[in-house]
Amino acid sequence: MGKAIIKKSSLSISENGLEKRASSKRLEVLKTYKIYIGGQFPRTESGRYYQPENAAGKKLANVCLSSRKDFRDAVVAARGAFGGWSSRAAFNRSQILYRMAEMLEGRKAQFIEELVQQDATKAKAEKEVNLAIDRLIYYAGWCDKFQQLFSAVNPVASSHFNFSVPEPTGVVAVIAPQGDSLLGLVSVIAPVIAGGNTCVVLASETKPLCAVTFAEVLNSSDLPGGVVNILTGKPAELTSWFVDHMDVNATLYCENDSDTQKMIREKSASNLKRVSFYDKINWYSEEGESPYFIMDTQEIKTTWHPVENIAGAGGGY
Amino acid sequence: MFSELRRGSILINRIRNDEVCDTTGDEQSYNRRVNKKIMAVKTKKAVAKKSNTIKLKFDTSWTYAPAPESKSAATINKQYDLFIDGKWQQPLSKKYFGTINPANEEKLSEVADANAADVDKAVKAARSAYDKVWKKMPAKERAKYIFRIARMVQEKARELAIIETLDGGKPIRESRDFDVPTAANHFFYYAGWADKLEYAFPNRRTEPLGVAGQIIPWNFPLLMAAWKIAPALATGNTVVLKPAETTPLTALKLAEIIQEADLPPGVVNILTGAGATGAAIVNHPDINKIAFTGSTEVGKIIQRAIAGTNKKVTLELGGKAANIIFEDAPIDQAVEGVINGIFFNQGHVCCAGSRLYVQESVAKEVVRKLKDRLESLIVGDPLDKNTDIGAINSKAQLETIKKYISIGKKEGAEMYESSCHLPGKGFFCRPTLFTNVAQSNRIAQEEIFGPVLSVLTFRTDDEVIEKANNSPYGLSAGVWTDKGSKIFNMTKRMRAGVVWANTFNKFDPTSPFGGYKESGFGREGGLHGLAAYVSIV
Incomplete structure (x- = not known):
């Protein structure tokens, strides 16, 4: 467990000035993969873990098996972060998404290693990381532009100024793609937070490593705690809680299991969550990125104000 | 008003x-x-x-001397069949039910009660019209049909207004000056979109969804039919529409107009019936889209019912709008806006400003002026052109309102009602307000859908935002203040789909309407209203 990380790391013992004792084999430091709630890395409150394996049967890590309570805690964190994040300047959100891309770029090697552990070839892993970085840049650019594209000044017939703008819907619960464990994760998170929402994300069950490492990227990108919360665990256990919660405004589901989709629609009716299924998206292609993904978690708000109408000039039905 | x-x-x-x-x-x-x-x-x-x-x-x-509109300008048949495939067809159910004038409880007509077999027939007609005619028709031609309907609604405006008032109980002044013209304008607005859809969705093409099943409420019967049918047709869909049980007549008049306009058979089918008919539409396997306006309770049932299907859905549901008056507001205008906000259409408005928040420093003055204004509202015959508040739409709704009034009293709120005289027959309710209302009271949390206003007070901006947003609903909101920066502070922070600043209850075909949270999803009206009826490819 974790050996590959150390072996392929560019760091060597000689750098730390302990060269004289280099002959003895150094014990590797294994990474603990924890969950990410409210900007912190707790273990699951349930104390449970699971051991995902790669195709070769190698255990990847002791990964937190998150519980319903973890999810509820994460929703509290996400709701708490919503006011601040949604009222940040769009430009500032753009800067932070760009910063996330920078941080990801800087830790490329680590992500490639983890993806390789999770059965990707080196070439495919490299491609996935590169695309994930580019996708963050893509949505960084949208943060302060999609509003202009999807807004309208409405030419009402009465003497009023009237305009419609998109606003974030609130807290979004995301069941991330199970396959593309980094690119898929980034592709669903980025449009949600670019639009000013906060979210709780359930990472890929079988390939959770880079989701947790991505949380470390988020944590060092000036992204306020609670904006993105990442849990690891089993969708079969957690999905129903993700759509049942009364303080969640929208749900994104990325698999094509029709029973689960039906359950999501049924349960999300409890407080009329907005539901989107991304089960046919190829995240590697151009269809994997567009401002319409941002709009899936936006509301349109229309504002009216009278225009003073002196001596009957204009206006009126 | x-x-x-x-x-x-x-x-x-x-x-x-x-x-x-x-x-x-x-x-x-x-x-x-x-x-x-x-x-x-x-x-x-x-x-x-x-x-x-x-x-x-x-x-x-x-x-005031009575100034009644004449009923003779309107023709109502004794009985109406179902409008399916461009023809009036007797219901397979063989059943009819009566529709009454809520202002005097007299029967106006009887209409068919469509069952599942009738719905199936209508969906088949709509599917065939979609595949064979409407989908293939050049968009410019499609547009001209919708323009034609708009014109005919205008031509028959007086008749439609009278029937709307007779069947639903709303004051003739509102039917005449709001419902009917706004319905015609809605057809005009969306007609023009039909051949311009490629401009509406940047970098994407649109495709129609197919057959749309549409279920509308009884508070704005003709207008809601227009809100539903116009964008559906403009985007190339065909329609099966069910008007509300208590107000079917103007939708049937609209069917006559559609027939007269020579719209290809099956493009619009209008079925009358009650909840079971609506359920048959929602559950029909060959319907691609459900558009519903009504209660949050039924909206949730629909959302559950379509789980596991590919049906697209938009829901325009209940509300409990906060209307906020700051001390620096022009008080007389604000009071007038509050009156319009809650008593427009007897309060049968999903976006009614039913929770009034008044800044403490002006609360006394505002409440006094509200009570004065309440006294001056004319309650009575909906056909009378002087009437401000007409009849409550149905006996059941009147009972709901009365139930909430007694709940309000039991919760310890102070009731004030107009001393006006109520007609002996029909369903009427005095305009009512409650003061001393607590945030947790049911009359401050639940939709009453009647002429009942709950008045609460606040001190600071943050406090009122917290209170205003503390609701499962999020359809509309209002704010009254003379300070521009405060307006935008408030309108930005209120979680609602339509926010009126220094005005209330304004509607326009170009202006998107729809809710946040449990008030539903999707928008009707304007550019954004198109999205509900297309798939973006």
Whole structure:
């Protein structure tokens, strides 16, 4: 467990000035993969873990098996972060998404290693990381532009100024793609937070490593705690809680299991969550990125104000 | 009570400008009765330095001679069949039910009660029209059909207004000046979109969804039919529409117009019926889209019912709008806006401003003026052109309202109702307000859908935002203040789909309408209303 990380790391013992004792084999430091709630890395409150394996049967890590309570805690964190994040300047959100891309770029090697552990070839892993970085840049650019594209000044017939703008819907619960464990994760998170929402994300069950490492990227990108919360665990256990919660405004589901989709629609009716299924998206292609993904978690708000109408000039039905 | 009273407001402005007042005129839609009474204005000596405070006198003996609209300008058949495939067809259910005038409980007509087999027949007609005609028709031609319907609605405006008032109980002034013209305008607006859809969704193409099943409520029967049918047709879909059980007549009149306009058979099918008919539409496997306006409760049932299907859905549901008055607001305009916000259409409005938040410093004054204004509202015969508040739509709704009024009393709120006389027959309710209402009271949390206002108070911006947003609903909201930056602070922070600042209950075909949270999803009206009826490819 974790050996590959150390072996392929560019760091060597000689750098730390302990060269004289280099002959003895150094014990590797294994990474603990924890969950990410409210900007912190707790273990699951349930104390449970699971051991995902790669195709070769190698255990990847002791990964937190998150519980319903973890999810509820994460929703509290996400709701708490919503006011601040949604009222940040769009430009500032753009800067932070760009910063996330920078941080990801800087830790490329680590992500490639983890993806390789999770059965990707080196070439495919490299491609996935590169695309994930580019996708963050893509949505960084949208943060302060999609509003202009999807807004309208409405030419009402009465003497009023009237305009419609998109606003974030609130807290979004995301069941991330199970396959593309980094690119898929980034592709669903980025449009949600670019639009000013906060979210709780359930990472890929079988390939959770880079989701947790991505949380470390988020944590060092000036992204306020609670904006993105990442849990690891089993969708079969957690999905129903993700759509049942009364303080969640929208749900994104990325698999094509029709029973689960039906359950999501049924349960999300409890407080009329907005539901989107991304089960046919190829995240590697151009269809994997567009401002319409941002709009899936936006509301349109229309504002009216009278225009003073002196001596009957204009206006009126 | 609504936007038509421009003449009245100009008069008021003049009086006010001459006398003392310097407020702007847009929102002053006082009714004629007040206009006349305002002649009897006198300035209170106690507040002499506050020169714009005026007191209306209500103790004079002005009464109005009846000014009823004539029923003879409208034709209502004794019985209506179902409008399927361009023809009037007898229901397979073989059943009919009566529809009454809620103002006198007299039967107006009887309409068919469509069952699942009738729905199936209508869906088949709509599918065939979609595949064979409507989908293939050049968009420009499609547009011209919708324009034609718009024109015919205008041509028959008077008849439609009368029938709307007879069947639903709303004041003729509202049917005539709001419901019917706005319905016609809605068809006009969306007609023009039909051949311009490639401009509506940047970098994408659109495709129609197929057959749309549409279920509409009883509060704005014709207008809601227009809100549903116009965008569906413009985007190339065909329609099966069910009007509400208590108000089917104007939708059937619209079916006559559609027939007269030579719209290809099956493009619009109109089925009357109750909840079971609606359920049959929602559950029909060959329907691609459900558009529903009604209660949040039924909206949730629909959301559950379509789980596991590919049906697209938009829901426009309930509301409990916060209407906020700050101390710096022009109080008279705000009071007028609040009155319009809650008593428009007897309060049968999903976006009604039913929770009033008044800043403490002006609460006393606002409540006094509200009570005065309540007294001056004319309640009675909906066909009378002087009537402000008509009949409650149905006996069941009147009972719901009465239930909430008694809940409000039991919860410890203080009730005040107009002393107006109510007609002996029909379903009527006095305009009512509650003061001393707590945030947790049911009359502050639940939708009453009647002429009942809950008044609450606040001190700070943050407090009122917290209270206003503390609701599962998020359809509309209002704010009254003279300070521009405060308006935007409030309108930005209120979690609602439509926010009126220094105005309330304004609607326009170009203006998107729809809710946040449990008030539903999707928008109707404007550019954004198109998205509900297309798939973006």
